[in-house]
Amino acid sequence: MLRPIRRAYQFVMDHPIKDGQCIHQRYLIKELLGAGSYGIVYLCEDLQTQDCKVVKQLRPSKRKMKKELQLFEKEKSLIQKLDHPHMPKFYEDFTENGNLFFVMSFIEGDNLDEAIFSKQISFHEQEALQFVSKLLSLVEYLHQRNIYHLDLRIPNIIIQKNEPYVIDFGLAKEVIDHEVAKEMKLQDFYDFGDILLYLLYTTYPAKKKKALPWTEELSLQQETVYLLKRLLQITSPYTTIEDIGIDFDKAMKANE
Template identity: 45%
Template sequence: MSTFRPLRKIKQYIFDKPYKQGEVLNHRYRIEKVLGAGSFGLVYRCLDEGDGNIVAVKQLRPSLRRKEKERLFFQHEINILQYLNHPSIPTLIEFFEEKDQLFYAMEYINGENMAITIFEKKQKFTEKEALQFVRPLVDTIGYLHSNDIYHGDLRIPNIMIENNQPVLIDLGLAHCFNEKIIPKIAPKERIEKVDVEMLKQDDYFDLGDLLLFLLYTTYEGKTKKTLPWTEELFLQSGTTYLLRRLLGIDNKHTNVEEIVKDFNEAIKQLRK
C-alpha cells in the first residue's frame, strides 16, 4: 500500500470537517445534512431559502482547495454541468466561493445512491430487470458522447436511483473535448495524442461491467471454483452477445446506436 494514502486520510480527517447542520452557505443554502464525502468533495442536502426548494451543494474538499490541479478539476465539472441539459444528469444551479472555499449548487436527486441499494439493502436484479435498468444509462452516455464528453467513472457509487430510473452523477473525472465547454488551452500536439476511441470504449466497458454486476446479484455459487461468467451465469443468447461486445471480448460496438439495438434485442428475447 502506498504510504501517501494513510497520510491523505489523516489530512482529510483534520482539515475536511463538513459544515454543520443549520449553517447557511452563500446567504441562501441552509444545510440539513451531509449526503456524502468523495475523494474530491463533500455533498450537502440544503434548503434553498430563496425559493424553498431542496438542493444539493458540493464543496471541494478544504484540503485540496490550495492545489491548482484539484481546483481546475472542480471548475471542469462545473463547466460541464453548466452546459448539459439532460433529465438523467443533475442540473447546475450556480457556483460560488465563500471563505476561500469552492462550492456549486445543483438539482437535488430525490432518490437513493445505488451503492446503498446493492450493498446495504442487497437488492437483486433478474436478467430482465438488469437489462431494463442499465438501458437508460446507454442513452445518457450517448448524450455525453454526442457532446464530446466521456464520463470515465461509470461506477455504482456514481449512480442514483430516482423513481426506479438511474441518474448519473459525479462528472469530476470526465474527459471533455467540446470547445464550447472547455476552450482549447493545451498545446495542439498534446490534444492530438488523446485516444478518444479508447475513452469511448472505456465507457462502453463500464456499461457492460455494471450490467454484469447486476446479473450476479441473483447468482448463487454452487462450487468454490471460480469460473468465467459465461459458465456461471445462465443467460439468454442476446444478453451474452451484448455483454461480449460491451466488454470488448469480440466485435466491439462502434457507436451507441449499436448498443441500443443489442439491448432492445436482448430485452425482446426475454419477453418471448
C-alpha cells in the same frame, strides 16, 4: 515524511461544515453526502425555494493546488452544459470565507450500490437489460456533446421508479479530438458491461461451492452473452452506441 505531514494538514483543514449551519445566507446544511479526493458534498435546504439542493465544496486543503482546482472548475463547467432531467442541473457558484462552492439539483433515490447491497433489489435478465438500455440513452446524450463520463460505477447511478439517473461528473471530460475520444468511448462502454453484470448477479444464489466465470455461473440468453462479451471487450469491442443499442434490442426480444 512529507506524506504524513500532508495528511495531517488535510485532517485539520478539511473538516466538513456541520449540519445546521447556513452557507451563502441561503443553504442550510442537512447532512454530509460524501467526500472525494478534491470535493466535499452536502445535502442542503434552499431557504429561498424550500427544496433540497446539493452543494459541492472544494476541499480547503486543495484551494491552492492547481490540479485539484482545475478538476473542480472542470466539473462545474461540465454540469453547466447539461440540460437533461436525469442529470444534475447547475444553479450557481459562490465563494465564502475563501472556500469555493457550486450548487446543483438534488436527485432523490438510492444509488445502485445501496439498492443492490442494502435494499436487496434484484433484476431479472429482462429487467437488467431494460435498465441498462435506458442508461445507454443517457450516455448517448453525453457523447453527442463530446462529454465522456469515465466513471459509470453503480454508486454513480441513481435509481428512481426504475429509471436511471447519472451523477458525479468529477472524472468526466469534454474531448473534441476524435482519436482521444475513441478511447474514452470504450471506457464508458466497458462500464455498461460492469453495471449489467452487477444487475444480473442480483438474482444469483450467493452461496456456491466454487467460484466460476460469469459465463458458467449465469444462465443467460445467448444474445445477452454476446452483448456482454463485446461490452467487456472479451470479444471485438463496440465502437458506436448505435451498435450497442441494436444488440440490446436483440437481447431484450430474446427474453420476451
